[in-house]
Structures are given as C-alpha cells and as structure tokens.
Amino acid sequence: MTSRGSAARSAAGPITPRVTVLVPAHDEEEALPRTLRSLADQTLRPGRVVVVADNCSDATTDVARAHGADVVETSGNRDRKAGALNQALRRVRTDLVLALDADTTITPRFVEDGLRLLDSRPSLGAVGGVFEGESPRGYLRGCQANEYERYGVQVDVTRRTSVLTGTAALIRREALEEVARERGSRLPGVAGDVYDRAAITEDSELTLALRTLGYELASPLSMRCTTELMPSWRDLHRQRVRWYKGMLDNLAAYGVTRTTLRYxxxxxxxxxxxxxxxxxxxxxxxxxxxxxxxxxxxxxxxxxxxxxxxxxxxxxxxxxxxxxxxxxxxxxxxxxxxxxxxxxxxxxxxxxxxxxWHHVTTSDDGRARVPVSTGRAGAGG
Structure with a gap:
C-alpha cells in the first residue's frame, strides 16, 4: 500500500528526479524525523523519499507522512531489511537509489557529491557514506566513535571501500538490476532478488555481489553519515556478533574467488x-x-x-x-x-x-530503551 505525504518539503536546494530514497523502517518513530530532515536539507534534494514501513507497531507511518515522505508498507515480509528493500525496489524507476537507514542522518552535500562522483566515474556501481557516531556520551559510546573515526581515516588513506555501508549508499539502479538477474547463477540467492534474503548483513553481501560483477565502489570522506551508537555492552556485543557472522556467512556462500580472496x-x-x-x-x-x-x-x-x-x-x-x-x-x-x-x-x-536480530530504540536524551527482539521480521537494525 502506498500513500503520499502531505507536508511541504524544505527549500534547501533544487530537486533531482534521478534519485529515489528508500528508508527501511521498523518502529522508528523517534529516529525518523532527524533522518528525513537531513534529506530535506540536501543541497540537491532527491526527487522522491520513500519510507518502507516494515511490520511497524508504532507511529512510523504517520511520522513519515508528516515529514513529506511517501510510505510503502511491506506485505508479508519475513526477511528483515533485505526483504523490505526487495519489495520497495520493484517500484523504483529512477537512475539511482539511495538506501538510507532510518536512524541515520547524512551531510547536506551527500546527494550532490555522490551524483557528481558517479557521473565522473562510469565504472562505479555505488558510492557509500563514511559513517561516524552521533555525539558520544560516556566511555562506551566514546570508544565506538573513535573506532568509526579511525575507519574514516583508513578509507581516506587507502582509497579502498571494504564494505558498502548499509547505513547510507547511493547505488545505480542498473547495477541493482544486474545483481537481481544474476541471483541463483553467478551470485547466491533467489533469482529476481536484489538483496539476498538469507544474508543477515545485507550490506556486506551486496558489496561482494557488486564486486563479483565487476563494479567499483567508493566512499569519499565528504559523504559522511551519522548513525546510532550502541548504548550498552550487551547491545554492542549483539551488533558486532551479527556483523562478523554476517560476513563469515557471506564469504562461505561465495567461496574463494578472486573477489573474495582478500576478504x-x-x-x-x-x-x-x-x-x-x-x-x-x-x-x-x-x-x-x-x-x-x-x-x-x-x-x-x-x-x-x-x-x-x-x-x-x-x-x-x-x-x-x-x-x-x-x-x-x-x-x-x-x-x-x-x-x-x-x-x-x-x-x-x-x-x-x-x-x-534485535532492534534498539533510544529516547530523545540518547538513553537506551527496551531492546526489541524482532526474529526474522523488521527492517530495522
């Protein structure tokens, strides 16, 4: 089901019809306004912003409409974020897709810089953001923020994108369509799916898929995105176990190839x-x-x-x-x-x-609220 938001968008910059933003969201009523405001503040605004509401039990859809976004509600999705994005991508016809997490904000020039880079380098299949932590409070968040800062320095020095971050990535639709065509043959997964529904870390899997098909990737420092920091040791452990195991599972699915050897x-x-x-x-x-x-x-x-x-x-x-x-x-x-x-x-x-799989929500003061176990449902995380 699709519905059109009624609120007027910000006049921050001109609109480009070439970009559709997909924001997968599972119970993200608190974080979503900041994310949508960062899109409205772009120097080159996307032509369409779609919040993909996946098995939501809160006011995510109302919040999305109030901020001028379209809403697509998933139907029968049991494949988490990958399944939600697969359903939404079937409706996208623009040249480029910006996949943006509902708890992530992007710098004002993110879209403009991404388009310029993609237009100048036809070999690029996608450009991803360099993520950083929100203003850290306390020891644990400070350590995570430092870790992300070092990652940005590493990307800047090596000019190598190890993983196309799932928090914010601008991707060519033709590259996504080629991935879907090659599922079940050159690539793991089900034919017709862009994102592998079996992958628990869809960003690292899509990275391997694009590289296997010969696409280059980039993550310029100017395209920064700010994401949530885990509020407790337990949440951090769960997050990183999922990240690490996701990559191990993905590598097992791809085997040892020229693309995966370094990984x-x-x-x-x-x-x-x-x-x-x-x-x-x-x-x-x-x-x-x-x-x-x-x-x-x-x-x-x-x-x-x-x-x-x-x-x-x-x-x-x-x-x-x-x-x-x-x-x-x-x-x-x-x-x-x-x-x-x-x-x-x-x-x-x-x-x-x-x-x-778990979903962490935070209050306005940044304190952790009750973690919600989502099983195989929910696009958040």
Missing part, C-alpha cells in the same frame, strides 16, 4: 589478532601477578609508536577523543570486547547457529 585473508588476520591480543593481555597480567613484570626499552618504543598512531587517527574528532585514545587501556579493553564478539561469531558460524 578471506582479513578474516584469518582477525582470528589471529584476537588470539594474539588475548594472549598478550593474559601473559602481562600473569607477569604482574607473579612479580616478574619489567619494562623493556624496545617494547616501550613500540608502545610509543602505537600511542602516536592511536592519537593521530582520532585527532580531528576533538579533545575528548584524544583523551580517550591517550589512556590506551580503556580502548584496549574495548578492543578485547570486540575480539570476544568476533570469536563468538566464528563459533556461531561454524556451528550453524543463528546470531539473532
């Missing part, structure tokens, strides 16, 4: 780094407890280089980010938590267990 290597290095970090911390604690710990100049020098790297990669994020990085130990503890989530994901992957 397989990254998983091997992640496993080794998790084991090595845990071993190093364990041996250090043991040395302190037994009284055999001593400072060695060589390792102090290595530690100094490590500290400089941690500081410089978050320098632009401000003094709070630098202070957190300078402490080393707080972020080391955070890294250990991520390594634990990765090893948990490896275990779930090899045992064939489900990583689960």
């Amino acid at each position: 397989h290597g990254q998983q091997v290095m992640l496993t080794l780094s998790a084991i090595m970090l845990a071993t190093l911390v364990g041996l250090t604690v043991l040395a302190v407890v037994t009284g055999t710990f001593q400072l060695v100049p060589f390792w102090l020098a290595i530690g100094g280089v490590f500290l400089v790297e941690r500081l410089t990669t978050v320098w632009q994020a401000g003094w709070r980010a630098r202070a957190l990085a300078a402490g080393i130990l707080p972020e080391l503890f955070y890294d250990l938590a991520l390594q634990r989530a990765y090893l948990h994901a490896v275990w779930l992957h090899h045992t064939g267990r489900d990583a689960g």
Whole structure:
C-alpha cells in the first residue's frame, strides 16, 4: 500500500528526479524525523523519499507522512531489511537509489557529491557514506566513535571501500538490476532478488555481489553519515556478533574467488589478532601477578609508536577523543570486547547457529530503551 505525504518539503536546494530514497523502517518513530530532515536539507534534494514501513507497531507511518515522505508498507515480509528493500525496489524507476537507514542522518552535500562522483566515474556501481557516531556520551559510546573515526581515516588513506555501508549508499539502479538477474547463477540467492534474503548483513553481501560483477565502489570522506551508537555492552556485543557472522556467512556462500580472496585473508588476520591480543593481555597480567613484570626499552618504543598512531587517527574528532585514545587501556579493553564478539561469531558460524536480530530504540536524551527482539521480521537494525 502506498500513500503520499502531505507536508511541504524544505527549500534547501533544487530537486533531482534521478534519485529515489528508500528508508527501511521498523518502529522508528523517534529516529525518523532527524533522518528525513537531513534529506530535506540536501543541497540537491532527491526527487522522491520513500519510507518502507516494515511490520511497524508504532507511529512510523504517520511520522513519515508528516515529514513529506511517501510510505510503502511491506506485505508479508519475513526477511528483515533485505526483504523490505526487495519489495520497495520493484517500484523504483529512477537512475539511482539511495538506501538510507532510518536512524541515520547524512551531510547536506551527500546527494550532490555522490551524483557528481558517479557521473565522473562510469565504472562505479555505488558510492557509500563514511559513517561516524552521533555525539558520544560516556566511555562506551566514546570508544565506538573513535573506532568509526579511525575507519574514516583508513578509507581516506587507502582509497579502498571494504564494505558498502548499509547505513547510507547511493547505488545505480542498473547495477541493482544486474545483481537481481544474476541471483541463483553467478551470485547466491533467489533469482529476481536484489538483496539476498538469507544474508543477515545485507550490506556486506551486496558489496561482494557488486564486486563479483565487476563494479567499483567508493566512499569519499565528504559523504559522511551519522548513525546510532550502541548504548550498552550487551547491545554492542549483539551488533558486532551479527556483523562478523554476517560476513563469515557471506564469504562461505561465495567461496574463494578472486573477489573474495582478500576478504578471506582479513578474516584469518582477525582470528589471529584476537588470539594474539588475548594472549598478550593474559601473559602481562600473569607477569604482574607473579612479580616478574619489567619494562623493556624496545617494547616501550613500540608502545610509543602505537600511542602516536592511536592519537593521530582520532585527532580531528576533538579533545575528548584524544583523551580517550591517550589512556590506551580503556580502548584496549574495548578492543578485547570486540575480539570476544568476533570469536563468538566464528563459533556461531561454524556451528550453524543463528546470531539473532534485535532492534534498539533510544529516547530523545540518547538513553537506551527496551531492546526489541524482532526474529526474522523488521527492517530495522
């Protein structure tokens, strides 16, 4: 069912009819207004904004209409965000599709910069945003914000897009149509589906699909998007287990190819780094407890280089980010938590267990509210 929003859009900039925005939303009445305002404030506004309301039990559809968006309500979707987007994409006829999470805001020049880059480089199948955390409050959110800041620096330095982020990505419709045609033959999944309904991380799977078909991807720093930070250790662990296991499952579905070889290597290095970090911390604690710990100049020098790297990669994020990085130990503890989530994901992957799916809502002051287990329903997350 489709209905037209009645509110007038902002006069921030001219409209381009080439872009349709799809915002998959499962019970997102609180976060959705910020997302839609960021679209209305674009220097080059999309011709159509569609909120894909998936199994919603709150006022998501009313909020969407009040902010001038069209609403498409899914029908019988049991395949989460991938299923919701697949249903909505059947109605899209524009050259470009901007897939945007309902809890994500984008910089005012996001659409304009994305179009310019795609027009200048025909080999690009899509351009993704470089995500950053909302204004961090507290230790856990600060660590996540620093992690995202470092990711942005890595993308800027290497000019390599490892994953086309699902939070905000501008994609050529012709590339999505080719993906749908190749499902069940060159690509995993069901013929006709753009997003693989079996993938729990649809963004990393679509990345592999586009790269397999020969498309290039890019993530310029000017196209930043701001997304939610996990409010608790439990939510963080669940999120990262899903991310890690999703990539492992996707790589298993694709096998070892020229496209996936580098990604397989990254998983091997992640496993080794998790084991090595845990071993190093364990041996250090043991040395302190037994009284055999001593400072060695060589390792102090290595530690100094490590500290400089941690500081410089978050320098632009401000003094709070630098202070957190300078402490080393707080972020080391955070890294250990991520390594634990990765090893948990490896275990779930090899045992064939489900990583689960949950949806976290936050109040206006940024505090966590009750996490909602959505099973296989719901486009959020």
